[in-house]
Amino acid sequence: MLSAATALGASALVSGSARAAPAGAPPGAVLYEVPDDPTKEQGRPLLADGGYGTRSQFESEVRSKAGNPTDLTSWTFTPLAAQIGNLTPSGLHFERHHGGIPTIDPARHQLILHGLVDTAKRFTMADLKSLPSVTRKHFIECSGNTLTEWAKPTAKTVQVTHGLLSTSEWTGVLFSTLAREVGLKDGAQWVLGEGADASVMTRSVPLEKMLSDGMIVYGQNGEAIRPEQGYPLRLLLPGYEGNTHIKWLRRLQVSDRPFMTREETSKYTDLMPDGRAKLFTLQMAAKSVVTFPSADMMLPKPGLYEIRGIAWSGHGRVQSVEVSVDGGRSWRFARIENPPEPMCTVRFSLPWAWDGQPATLQSRCTDETGATQPTRDELVKLRGLNSVYHYNAIQSWAVAADGGVSNVHA
Amino acid sequence: MLSAATALGASALVSGSARAAPAGAPPGAVLYEVPDDPTKEQGRPLLADGGYGTRSQFESEVRSKAGNPTDLTSWTFTPLAAQIGNLTPSGLHFERHHGGIPTIDPARHQLILHGLVDTAKRFTMADLKSLPSVTRKHFIECSGNTLTEWAKPTAKTVQVTHGLLSTSEWTGVLFSTLAREVGLKDGAQWVLGEGADASVMTRSVPLEKMLSDGMIVYGQNGEAIRPEQGYPLRLLLPGYEGNTHIKWLRRLQVSDRPFMTREETSKYTDLMPDGRAKLFTLQMAAKSVVTFPSADMMLPKPGLYEIRGIAWSGHGRVQSVEVSVDGGRSWRFARIENPPEPMCTVRFSLPWAWDGQPATLQSRCTDETGATQPTRDELVKLRGLNSVYHYNAIQSWAVAADGGVSNVHA
Numbered sequence: 031m032l033s034a035a036t037a038l039g040a041s042a043l044v045s046g047s048a049r050a051a052p053a054g055a056p057p058g059a060v061l062y063e064v065p066d067d068p069t070k071e072q073g074r075p076l077l078a079d080g081g082y083g084t085r086s087q088f089e090s091e092v093r094s095k096a097g098n099p100t101d102l103t104s105w106t107f108t109p110l111a112a113q114i115g116n117l118t119p120s121g122l123h124f125e126r127h128h129g130g131i132p133t134i135d136p137a138r139h140q141l142i143l144h145g146l147v148d149t150a151k152r153f154t155m156a157d158l159k160s161l162p163s164v165t166r167k168h169f170i171e172c173s174g175n176t177l178t179e180w181a182k183p184t185a186k187t188v189q190v191t192h193g194l195l196s197t198s199e200w201t202g203v204l205f206s207t208l209a210r211e212v213g214l215k216d217g218a219q220w221v222l223g224e225g226a227d228a229s230v231m232t233r234s235v236p237l238e239k240m241l242s243d244g245m246i247v248y249g250q251n252g253e254a255i256r257p258e259q260g261y262p263l264r265l266l267l268p269g270y271e272g273n274t275h276i277k278w279l280r281r282l283q284v285s286d287r288p289f290m291t292r293e294e295t296s297k298y299t300d301l302m303p304d305g306r307a308k309l310f311t312l313q314m315a316a317k318s319v320v321t322f323p324s325a326d327m328m329l330p331k332p333g334l335y336e337i338r339g340i341a342w343s344g345h346g347r348v349q350s351v352e353v354s355v356d357g358g359r360s361w362r363f364a365r366i367e368n369p370p371e372p373m374c375t376v377r378f379s380l381p382w383a384w385d386g387q388p389a390t391l392q393s394r395c396t397d398e399t400g401a402t403q404p405t406r407d408e409l410v411k412l413r414g415l416n417s418v419y420h421y422n423a424i425q426s427w428a429v430a431a432d433g434g435v436s437n438v439h440a
Numbered sequence: 441m442l443s444a445a446t447a448l449g450a451s452a453l454v455s456g457s458a459r460a461a462p463a464g465a466p467p468g469a470v471l472y473e474v475p476d477d478p479t480k481e482q483g484r485p486l487l488a489d490g491g492y493g494t495r496s497q498f499e500s501e502v503r504s505k506a507g508n509p510t511d512l513t514s515w516t517f518t519p520l521a522a523q524i525g526n527l528t529p530s531g532l533h534f535e536r537h538h539g540g541i542p543t544i545d546p547a548r549h550q551l552i553l554h555g556l557v558d559t560a561k562r563f564t565m566a567d568l569k570s571l572p573s574v575t576r577k578h579f580i581e582c583s584g585n586t587l588t589e590w591a592k593p594t595a596k597t598v599q600v601t602h603g604l605l606s607t608s609e610w611t612g613v614l615f616s617t618l619a620r621e622v623g624l625k626d627g628a629q630w631v632l633g634e635g636a637d638a639s640v641m642t643r644s645v646p647l648e649k650m651l652s653d654g655m656i657v658y659g660q661n662g663e664a665i666r667p668e669q670g671y672p673l674r675l676l677l678p679g680y681e682g683n684t685h686i687k688w689l690r691r692l693q694v695s696d697r698p699f700m701t702r703e704e705t706s707k708y709t710d711l712m713p714d715g716r717a718k719l720f721t722l723q724m725a726a727k728s729v730v731t732f733p734s735a736d737m738m739l740p741k742p743g744l745y746e747i748r749g750i751a752w753s754g755h756g757r758v759q760s761v762e763v764s765v766d767g768g769r770s771w772r773f774a775r776i777e778n779p780p781e782p783m784c785t786v787r788f789s790l791p792w793a794w795d796g797q798p799a800t801l802q803s804r805c806t807d808e809t810g811a812t813q814p815t816r817d818e819l820v821k822l823r824g825l826n827s828v829y830h831y832n833a834i835q836s837w838a839v840a841a842d843g844g845v846s847n848v849h850a
Contacts, residue, residue: 062543068688072638073540076514076668081502082495083531086671088546089664092491104486114659115575115611119530121493122663130483133472136498160746165525165778165787197662201525228482249524251661252607253532254499258486261496278478336570368575377575 061087093122096190105172107193110340111321116368116377117167118196120251125258126172126194128293129228132278136254136262139226141246145284148213155262158203158248161211165201166245166268169342169375171314173271173298173419179406180421183437188324191425191437195342197375198259200266201249205240205282214284222283222291223265223276233274233298234288235267239312243268246279268373269344270312271419273298303414314344316403317422318351318378318395329433332386339364342375343397350396351378357390357426357440358405364393389429390440406439471497503532506600515582517603520750521731526778526787527577528606530661535668536582536604538703539638542688546664546672549636551656555694558623565672568613568658571621575611576655576678579752579785581724583681583708583829589816590831593847598734601835601847605752607785608669610676611659615650615692624694632693632701633675633686643684643708644698645677649722653678656689678783679754680722681829683708713824724754726813727832728761728788728805739843742796749774752785753807760806761788767800767836767850768815774803799839800850816849 060078065071093106105126108118118124125131136155144150172194178185185191205221214237221240225231235244245266248255255261260277267274273293288294288310299307318341323329341351347370352361364378378393394403404412406423413420426440470488475481503516515536518528528534535541546565554560582604588595595601615631624647631650635641645654655676658665665671670687677684683703698704698720709717728751733739751761757780762771774788788803804813814822816833823830836850 064543064545064548068542068544068636069638069640071542073537073542075540076516076535076537077503077505078541079531079668081504081516083503083533083666083668085492086546086664086667087543088672091663093487093493094491095487106486106491113662114664115609115662117527117609117662119661119663121489123493125486127483127486130485131488132478132481132483133474133497134478135474136496138474160744162746162775162789162791163777199525199527226478228479230479251529252523252525252527253501253529254496254524256493257496258489258493262498334570336572365572367573379572381572 091122093124094189096185105194107189108196109189110193110195110319111188111324111327113321116197116375117251118198120198120256120259123196123198123256123259124172124194126272127227127229127258127277128231131257132227133257134226134262134278139262139280141263141279142281143208143212146215146218146286147284148215151212153208155248158246158263161203161207163201164204164245165199165249167197167199167371167374168266168268169195169197169373170272170275171195171342171344173273173314176421176425177418179423179425180415180417183439185325185437187326188319188321191325192319194272195340195375198250199252200245200247202245202247202266205244205246208246209241217286218284220285220288222281222285222289223274223279224281224283225260225276226278226280231273231276231293232289232291233276233293234291235270235274237284239267239270269314271298271314274312298419300413300419301416303416305416311420314342315420315422316343316345316395316397316401317341318393318403319425320353320391320393320427323391323429323435324427325435325437327435329384329429329435331433332384335382335384337364337380337382337391339378339393340375341378341393341395343395343401344373345401346398347372348376348395349398351376352394353378353380354392355382355389358392358424361394384429386431388431390438391427391429392424392440394424501532503534504599506595515604517599518606519599520603520605520729521598521734521737523731526607526785527661528608530608530666530669533606533608533666533669534582534604536682537637537639537668537687538641541667542637543667544636544672544688549672549690551673551689552691553618553622556625556628556696557694558625561622563618565658568656568673571613571617573611574614574655575609575659577607577609577781578676578678578783579605579607580682580685581605581752581754583683583724586831586835587828589833589835590825590827593849595735595847597736598729598731601735602729604682605750605785608660609662610655610657612655612657612676615654615656618656619651627696628694630695630698632691632695632699633684633689634691634693635670635686636688636690641683641686641703642699642701643686643703644701645680645684647694649677649680679724681708681724684722708829710823710829711826713826715826721830724752725830725832726753726755726805726807726811727751728803728813729835730763730801730803730837733801733839733845734837735845735847737845739794739839739845741843742794745792745794747774747790747792747801749788749803750785751788751803751805753805753811754783755811756808757782758786758805759808761786762804763788763790764802765792765799768802768834771804794839796841798841800848801837801839802834802850804834
């Protein structure tokens with residue numbers, strides 16, 4: 031029962047029998063023997079974890095790759111079906127980077143704010159942390175989330191169809207606070223954000239958005255933001271597509287026009303049916319997905335189940351979520367499990383008595399602007415099939431008579 | 441720049457110079473070389489972390505021991521001064537256990553609910569997860585938090601004076617839901633909670649509290665609760681003293697009277713000035729503390745600082761927080777940085793222009809019941825000096841002319 035540790039990629043059992051090693055134990059996990067009666071054996075002492083705790087050896091969900099990313103430009107998906115509550119554990123936050131994860135010393139990192147300002151300034155991390163801060167809970171969704179569903183449904187799990195979505199409590203300085211520090215000049219309309227990674231990731235953001243709720247964040251879920259999420263500094267734009275939340279943020283340039291960077295011309299535009307591309311479709315639309323039951327699961331037998339899912343909108347608060355078990359012919363309002371906050375996920379649920387017959391489960395979100403998540407047919411009618419990004423149609427999961435759940439286009 | 445890992449207690453530098461190893465790098469941290477210009481070097485690839493991410497190598501805050509605990513019955517303190525925002529990272533949540541941390545297989549764990557009920561029942565973890573759930577953010581505070589301050593101030597940091605306090609988003613089943621499953625009999629007034637650890641920790645809780653907001657939780661900050669916090673199941677009693685939130689929960693027994701267990705007779709009572717002990721002083725009172733600047737810090741020079749702190753109450757929402765820089769002679773209302781939730785911490789802040797003269801910093805919390813945090817003199821007048829638990833007096837930090845900050849009784 032004493033503490034010990036192993037190298038990442040291997041697992042070791044501490045003073046005990048093989049019974050203690052669960053099937054899916056994560057790589058590197060320290061495995062403790064499981065006593066027959068834990069009340070008859072002294073538990074392990076404190077600080078065996080070095081003072082920074084880890085998950086139970088029985089918890090093994092991880093972010094995963096999909097869609098053949100290369101080793102260098104890549105993304106990983108949050109295991110949404112395993113998420114409990116309305117936060118994504120920082121270690122499971124989805125990631126997307128365009129030049130790998132840089133290693134940045136916060137003592138040397140600076141943010142430059144210049145362009146159409148009265149006085150250009152550099153801010154150290156200490157400068158930023160000494161300014162008034164705000165703490166807000168928001169989701170970030172990659173604009174490419176659910177892009178698998180434009181084509182025939184082949185993605186096998188909700189982790190792959192919807193896992194480019196995560197929710198954190200973010201802490202940092204409002205851009206409006208920095209703007210008062212430097213003074214904005216007449217004509218200021220756009221702000222460029224630039225990352226310190228190997229892709230020098232850049233996006234243009236309307237000044238109006240930056241001033242209304244744009245944040246320069248250094249905190250995530252109570253501690254410094256994680257390396258994959260932009261340590262030590264990230265731009266946070268509530269409700270905007272993920273790639274605009276520039277990670278490893280090092281520069282903000284105020285201008286009278288957008289900068290037409292690589293990532294807003296060759297990429298991250300929406301190709302319409304007529305062959306023209308829409309630029310700057312920045313706000314993520316109302317969306318939801320059932321996470322239980324979802325594809326690749328098996329319901330053991332007919333009976334009472336609690337349908338569970340996640341809903342969100344980049345346009346404001348979630349107003350309501352409806353659930354259908356008959357492929358959209360009839361709908362019932364789901365219970366919203368937490369007070370809706372602006373540009374933040376909610377968890378929803380609805381009890382369901384499954385009679386053992388085939389069923390098609392769906393959910394649809396309506397946000398406070400009145401916008402409702404479209405069916406796939408409605409979305410395709412509007413947008414065609416040339417698009418890659420911003421797929422927000424209703425997701426369908428088919429439950430077969432044997433209890434198997436699969437991804438279908440209803 | 442490739443990934444690698446080392447045994448806990450050692451650190452290894454990955455393909456790079458010693459410059460990359462920060463002074464306080466945590467044990468076991470994987471250290472990556474820091475490039476001079478991160479935009480000129482491809483960053484590290486995804487999933488070097490095995491799919492469950494960790495902190496930056498530059499972040500090294502840990503829970504710490506203090507007060508000479510033994511190896512077996514012990515506590516660790518949350519590093520409050522380093523906390524960003526209003527959540528405690530799960531790995532830094534304070535811990536207190538009476539028989540060590542047991543290792544429990546969730547597939548074999550059950551909760552028994554019996555006593556004055558119509559039908560006693562056992563619930564597996566799967567049973568509990570299939571019931572309607574709620575997600576709520578609450579603090580947990582050990583009744584012994586700040587017990588150092590009954591005596592002359594010797595504790596050197598806010599981690600030791602106030603670090604038995606942490607805040608999480610908790611997910612689980614309301615006790616009222618389970619009560620409907622089993623049916624309560626006439627005369628039911630109290631509920632015993634029992635843990636599956638080596639101390640078989642037990643406390644009696646008023647049924648009224650259990651029915652109003654008592655939760656059986658399996659989720660913490662988006663994932664399964666951590667082993668130190670009661671994996672796989674814990675009782676959560678918003679605003680009640682920490683020891684009643686029974687960890688590794690295995691049994692709930694409904695009764696017509698309290699059970700007068702060891703932990704509510706020989707311990708966790710409040711010895712009054714007349715030598716009699718108060719039992720069942722369960723709700724934590726209104727309290728707050730300045731975390732920056734706090735003891736053992738050094739202000740480099742006179743100038744503008746952002747005073748920051750945490751406030752909470754076990755009786756409801758925080759209504760207001762006031763800050764004094766002159767030892768309580770004058771007070772100003774602090775800015776509350778997040779919407780107050782019931783029995784949940786808030787972060788507060790106030791700009792302060794330090795003139796270089798000695799100053800005494802204090803904060804006081806008022807909750808929605810109108811209760812205000814007392815001065816130390818007021819608390820001692822009421823409670824005497826026999827007490828161990830439930831110290832909630834205003835905390836004073838003295839700032840000397842040289843910028844050094846220390847713990848004082850003002």
